[in-house]
Amino acid sequence: MYILGKVTEMDDEPSLMIDDVYVIKGGNGSGIKIDLIEYPKHVSTRFLFLTSTDVLTILDPAPAVQEAYNEKIAAK
Numbered sequence: 831m832y833i834l835g836k837v838t839e840m841d842d843e844p845s846l847m848i849d850d851v852y853v854i855k856g857g858n859g860s861g862i863k864i865d866l867i868e869y870p871k872h873v874s875t876r877f878l879f880l881t882s883t884d885v886l887t888i889l890d891p892a893p894a895v896q897e898a899y900n901e902k903i904a905a906k
Contacts, residue, residue, distance in 0.1 A: 833869060834891060834899055835878070844879035850903055851878055854895060864898040 835848035852866035870878070891899065 833878075834866065834895065837888060843881050845882045846880045846885060847877055848880065849877045850906075851876065852899065852902065864895055866898055866902050 832854040833848070833851055834854055835851040838847045838849065839845060840847060851869045853869045855865040855867055856863050868876070890896075
């Protein structure tokens with residue numbers, strides 16, 4: 831699963847807060863539409879807390895994914 835959101839590093843565990851979280855669906859680079867699905871589903875909170883042991887890596891999104899995310903956030 832690939833998630834996308836605004837990452838804030840904190841001093842203590844949990845060491846990361848991810849705000850405005852979405853799961854990325856589609857968009858494999860061959861012109862398929864990128865869908866961003868709110869995550870976690872069925873809750874009113876729009877952020878996650880993660881400990882440093884939960885994170886494998888943090889990457890910058892591809893430009894098309896970043897654009898889709900910015901549009902989704904602007905539409906809120």
